[in-house]
Amino acid sequence: MAKVSIVVLPSLAETIGIEVASKEVISGREIEGGRSVRDILNRLSTRYYRFEKLVFDINAQKLTGRVIIFLNDRALEQVNGLETILQNGDTLTFVPIVEGG
Secondary structure, three states, rough: OOOEEEEEOOOHHHHHOOOOOOOOEEEEEEEEEEOOOOHHHHHHHHOOOHHHHHHHEEEOOOEEOOEEEEEEEHHHEEEEEEEEHHHHHOOEEEOOOOOOO
């Protein structure tokens, strides 16, 4: 299993129910969850109920489209999506999509 750092903007972290460690981002938080991005998202969805509603639908096994996920500063779609194999030390960054005008 890879240790992956999770970075979440405070507004999203608060909505999901993740304890906010700073005013800018939550960083350096590591989670052990498996080999792929999908494994990590499943783990986060079981740990944080609202994560499933806002980020990853655990039943449908797909992203909700309300958050953009980056893996080491590359959009998840630019790599192998949910099936991307994670390496020890990778960073997943969650950024909410801003709507409005």
